[in-house]
């Protein structure tokens with residue numbers, strides 16, 4: 001679905017007014033290009049193109065939005081023509097390129113009374129109910145007198161072009177008119193000639209991404225959550241649109257390209273999963289891709305940061321067979337990989353820093369492939385690998401392996417190879433083995449294990465590995481992102 005938005009900036013003291021709110025429409029990824037090559041100079045000898053460039057750079061500098069500026073000229077009316085039915089909206093679908101120029105008409109249609117400039121914004125609905133802007137062109141009314149100057153509006157010099165450009169670029173970004181606060185986005189031009197706090201707040205609201213809602217970390221494994229009235233909504237998250245469904249937001253960090261399987265299961269709500277990249281672009285959305293009404297996303301993702309929305313429907317009235325739109329759920333994250341996967345967020349007990357890296361994984365086939373999921377009766381190994389900080393190699397040290405159960409009880413592996421409760425250890429750092437540290441330490445955390453023999457049938461275990469030096473026995477270098485084992489039937 002395509003829809004038009006047209007916004008005009010009116011001259012001071014104009015009595016006629018037409019304006020359009022653009023609540024929630026925005027550029028995917030918070031960036032677009034702009035051709036600034038308007039030819040000619042103002043009466044005061046300044047280039048129009050420089051003023052337009054300066055206006056765009058002000059948005060770049062003060063807000064999360066990023067214009068990529070192209071020096072060349074592009075006709076903003078390319079792909080548009082006069083429409084037969086409207087005085088304001090030209091016909092056509094544009095050219096997918098963002099241009100700007102002085103024109104005597106709005107691409108064939110009348111400017112109307114006192115209109116200084118018009119931004120033609122083309123939008124397309126996206127999967128979250130909000131609109132993505134896909135192209136925007138600016139036309140400045142060549143029947144008006146423009147100059148380039150700072151300071152209060154000066155009727156003797158005409159209208160300052162730069163502040164008009166600032167305003168129109170606000171429409172390009174997706175902002176509507178401001179009717180109360182002091183703002184460059186006021187409907188009428190005035191004495192303001194720089195972006196105001198209200199303008200910056202508006203653009204930041206549109207583009208600061210999914211951090212507008214509380215964000216929890218998602219590690220491989222599973223977490224339980226609940227969607228309750230008062231939780232963040234998709235509308236709040238994306239800064240617009242009409243989707244008022246509840247959502248929890250999780251951040252997933254991948255150290256390498258990984259095939260990821262996400263499941264959101266619930267016995268009481270109709271689960272919906274949404275996967276976004278770090279720029280809040282929706283990569284995938286799923287309602288009932290899992291078993292029954294549960295949702296599932298399976299995807300190979302490049303290394304990077306992602307947002308996973310544990311979401312539901314706006315109302316359950318249309319599909320009550322799949323449950324309500326609030327209640328408890330379980331979110332599971334699995335991976336499949338041909339190698340151990342890097343586990344990140346280096347940390348240490350005493351605050352010391354190291355360049356060590358950590359990797360881990362679960363294999364049921366002797367290391368041919370890795371995942372984090374096993375059935376209760378499958379035989380498996382949990383393997384870890386530490387690439388030791390070069391400064392620590394060849395020194396007398398020790399290795400540590402720990403397991404954290406779903407009830408948060410911590411077990412450490414002792415030198416006899418047994419996992420024992422952390423509380424039973426007497427030394428500050430529970431040592432699994434002592435040795436001269438190599439460049440790479442490969443560790444079998446659990447070897448040829450079967451979950452049912454530990455009485456485990458449906459649970460998630462987090463493993464951590466680390467090392468220390470005998471010269472500083474209270475310090476331990478390890479990772480905060482666990483190596484996960486998910487046991488499920």
Ligand SMILES: [Zn+2]
Nearest residue numbers: 007008009187
């Ligand atoms: Zn406007």
